[in-house]
Each structure stands twice: as C-alpha cells, then as structure tokens.
Amino acid sequence: MKKVTAKAPANIAFIKYWGKKDEKLRLPANSSISMNLSGACTTTSVEFDKRLAKDEFFIDGESLAVEERDRLSKHLDLIRKKAGLRVFAEVRSKNNFPKGVGIASSASGFAALTMAAAKAAGLGLSEKELSILARLGSGSACRSIPDGFVEWRTGKRSKDSYAYSLFPPEYWDICDLIAVVGEKEKKVSSTEGHALAQSSPFYRARIIGIPKKIREIKKALKDKDFTKFGEVSEREAINMHAVMMTSNPPLYYWSPQTQAVILAVEEWRDSGLEVYFTIDAGPSVHLICKSNGIAKVRKCLSGIMGIKRVIINYPAAGARFLTNGNN
Ligand code: PMV
Numbered sequence: 001m002k003k004v005t006a007k008a009p010a011n012i013a014f015i016k017y018w019g020k021k022d023e024k025l026r027l028p029a030n031s032s033i034s035m036n037l038s039g040a041c042t043t044t045s046v047e048f049d050k051r052l053a054k055d056e057f058f059i060d061g062e063s064l065a066v067e068e069r070d071r072l073s074k075h076l077d078l079i080r081k082k083a084g085l086r087v088f089a090e091v092r093s094k095n096n097f098p099k100g101v102g103i104a105s106s107a108s109g110f111a112a113l114t115m116a117a118a119k120a121a122g123l124g125l126s127e128k129e130l131s132i133l134a135r136l137g138s139g140s141a142c143r144s145i146p147d148g149f150v151e152w153r154t155g156k157r158s159k160d161s162y163a164y165s166l167f168p169p170e171y172w173d174i175c176d177l178i179a180v181v182g183e184k185e186k187k188v189s190s191t192e193g194h195a196l197a198q199s200s201p202f203y204r205a206r207i208i209g210i211p212k213k214i215r216e217i218k219k220a221l222k223d224k225d226f227t228k229f230g231e232v233s234e235r236e237a238i239n240m241h242a243v244m245m246t247s248n249p250p251l252y253y254w255s256p257q258t259q260a261v262i263l264a265v266e267e268w269r270d271s272g273l274e275v276y277f278t279i280d281a282g283p284s285v286h287l288i289c290k291s292n293g294i295a296k297v298r299k300c301l302s303g304i305m306g307i308k309r310v311i312i313n314y315p316a317a318g319a320r321f322l323t324n325g326n327n
Pocket of ligand 1 (some may be wrong): 015017106138190194280
C-alpha cells in the first residue's frame, strides 16, 4: 500500500479546553478557540504493510514507552476499522520542537497521524470527519486540522464535536513567541490532568464563565481589538491554571522561570510594549504580540535567565498532505 505523509501544526488555545464531559469520546466540557502555529509542526508518514507483525513507530528517532505505543495503535485501530483494513502500519514522525514542555505535541502529532493514516488506509475524509477522528486521539488535535483561527464547539455527541476555521491565517498579523523554559518532559500528561479538573472547587465556576469569554474573544477577533483579545486570553490562562493548581492532587505546571516571564510581561506592558501571555500544560510561556512587536519582545526576553530558546509563530494553515498516496 502507498506511503502517505502529512504535516500538521501545533495550536495555542486562547480559550482553553480543560476537563471532559465524556472521557472515552474526548468530548470537552467547554468550547475552545485557538490559532495554529507556523513554527511548531509534526510531519508524519504512514504506510500499511502486510509484512508487519505489529505497528512500528519511529518518533523523533526515539523508542516509545509502551503506553504511548498503545495509544497510537488504538488510534490506528479506529482508522483500520473505518477502512475495513487488517494490516499493521509503519509510522515515522518528526517534531520540529521539544515534546512535553507545554507546546501541543499531541495536537500536531495526532492531527498529522490522523490525516496520513486515513489516506494511507484508502479513506477519503472531509475536514470535519478528520477533525472528529483527530479529537479521538487527543482532544486539541481536532483544532490542528482546519486553517488559521479555529473554534471547537463541545457538541453533544461525537459527530458534532469538531473544529472549524473562523478566519484564515492571513486574517490578522499577530504572533506567538514561545519562551521555552524547560526541555524536560512534564510529569503529568494533559490526558491525566483533564481527569483531575473536576476535583478543583473552582472547576464549575470556570465552566460557567466560558460562554461569555468565548463571545468576548470572538468579538475581539472580529474587531481585531488586540487589547481586548490579549486581556481575555491572559485572564483565561490564569483561570485554567488556578483550576490545575487546586485540583486534587494539585498540578503545578509553572516553574520559577514561568513566573519570572509572567511578572516581566506586566512590566513590559506598563512601559508601553503591548504583549500578553498564555500558558498550556507545561512551563513554557506563549507571548502574544502584534508582528511589529517581535523584535522588542525578543530583546526583552533575552534579559531573563533560564530561557532555553524562543520559537516564533505566525498564524498557520491546518494539516496538509505532503504526499497524497497517488504517486
Ligand atoms: O488535547 P490535550 O489532551 O493535549 O489537552 C490540551 C490542554 C491544553 O493545552 C492545556 C489546553 C488547550 O485547549 O489546548
């Protein structure tokens, strides 16, 4: 069978997904809004091969833990079932950014895997179907399928929980500078973290407040109101981390460097540089600014100790084929 290669971006959520209303189907407790990232991508090739006795995975040249292999094989099982296929696959995947430090490697990883494997299995799926399938691998992966600025509505059933594009990447010239503050993998994965969310006494309050935040951020996006957009995003990130830190057991994704960047952002803003932060399930800080602010933000970051590298991201297209299996 033909080998198919697909490339998918990671994404950063401004209104975040934390907690599920259906664990198995990965139905999120709330809707979320994100932007695809041009500088953080996964490229994955999949080939189903009758000669294989099991699925083989080569991810960034490293061997995978058993649980990771099982999770990927389970995802391939869904695709095999849809395609009526009983053949194992060889999967080769490369990330151009470090895994597990709060850049969504599972989002770009499962989006690229879904797209390449579905096509390699002979399925011709729509963007919506690919988004639903990617969601079953890792929730936020559904947002890496469509282009640019994206909304993922919760949905009541699996078939209506998918992401779609609100605006194409060229709609707004904002960017996300990721200050990578650690390259060690996090101890608690987001999958485990989601399951703890409801144990926080602040969980319900956060969920109740989400529809208003979604309305506000969508309006800010439509009006290109950067100040409002940044303020809502920043408050939302702190809110999600408050739930994480107050779950039982608590999840502390921040490191001292995370806190140092957060405090510096406030100072930079006071001195006239318009930049906001958001943080996912890891210590790295995403700094959101207009593209004419990149040089200044980089310079400011260079004054902070402990930043391993800075990844510059513009809004990006969603998942794409690099080869289509026809050649
Ligand atoms: O898709 P997951 O299980 O990796 O969860 C993503 C969780 C956050 O990155 C913290 C928030 C989000 O909406 O991306």
